Amino acid sequence: MKNSFTSCTTMALCLVMFTFPGCDSNTDQGKSFDEAAPEDVTMDEDDHGHNHPSEGPHHGSLIELGKEAYHAEVVHDEKNGSVTIYILDSAATKSVPIKAESVLINAKHDGKGQQFTLAAAPEANDPKGQASRFSTQDKAVGELLEEHDVEAQLVLEIDGKSYRGDIPAHDHDHDHKHAH
Numbered sequence: 001m002k003n004s005f006t007s008c009t010t011m012a013l014c015l016v017m018f019t020f021p022g023c024d025s026n027t028d029q030g031k032s033f034d035e036a037a038p039e040d041v042t043m044d045e046d047d048h049g050h051n052h053p054s055e056g057p058h059h060g061s062l063i064e065l066g067k068e069a070y071h072a073e074v075v076h077d078e079k080n081g082s083v084t085i086y087i088l089d090s091a092a093t094k095s096v097p098i099k100a101e102s103v104l105i106n107a108k109h110d111g112k113g114q115q116f117t118l119a120a121a122p123e124a125n126d127p128k129g130q131a132s133r134f135s136t137q138d139k140a141v142g143e144l145l146e147e148h149d150v151e152a153q154l155v156l157e158i159d160g161k162s163y164r165g166d167i168p169a170h171d172h173d174h175d176h177k178h179a180h
Contacts, residue, residue: 058084062092063154063165070096072154074145074167081139085118085154087132095123096158097130103156105167107144116141 056062056073063072071092075084085103087096105116116138120131144150145167152167 056086056088056092058086060084060086061168062088063167065154065156065158065163065165066161070158070163072156072165074154076142076145078142080137081142082135082137083118083141083145084121084133084135087134087156087158095126095132097122097126097132098156098158099130100134100157103134103154105141105145105152106155107150107152109144109147109150114144 054062056071056075058073058075060073060075063074065072068090070090071088073086073088073092075086076082077084083105085105087098088094089096100120102117102119105118107114107116116136118134118136118141121133121135122131123133126132145152148169150169154163154165154167156163
């Protein structure tokens with residue numbers, strides 16, 4: 001009886017091992033998302049259970065567009081006063097060229113509204129007539145975005161659909177470097 005029980009247990013273990021080959025601890029399949037993620041991308045877990053970069057590929061602040069259909073990244077170069085917006089995919093890692101000549105920043109400060117236009121500044125690999133980068137040299141935009149009590153939104157159109165995204169307040173206690 002004891003040998004019969006041992007034989008049944010051994011057969012059951014063999015069956016489990018051959019039925020689930022992905023459970024081999026020597027494969028890469030068991031790696032967690034954090035282990036498999038590129039080392040240079042910092043990720044934060046959001047409130048709906050998946051990871052997002054904490055900053056964009058150009059080390060700027062991220063803006064969610066259309067329930068994460070897209071993201072945008074805002075980079076303020078304090079040295080020359082420029083503000084650049086990069087249009088990114090849903091994972092906020094790759095550029096997305098769009099058919100637009102400009103994007104808008106709507107800002108509200110001290111009860112007054114202001115609107116700023118950032119002109120298309122296509123990157124070298126953007127298709128003709130499209131841009132994934134938009135920029136302005138208007139120092140007033142960057143200065144306004146530095147204020148603590150400013151509410152700002154990015155407004156743009158992608159494939160015929162309008163998107164609005166809140167531009168996060170600038171963190172003066174940050175460690176990241178701005179573009180040079």
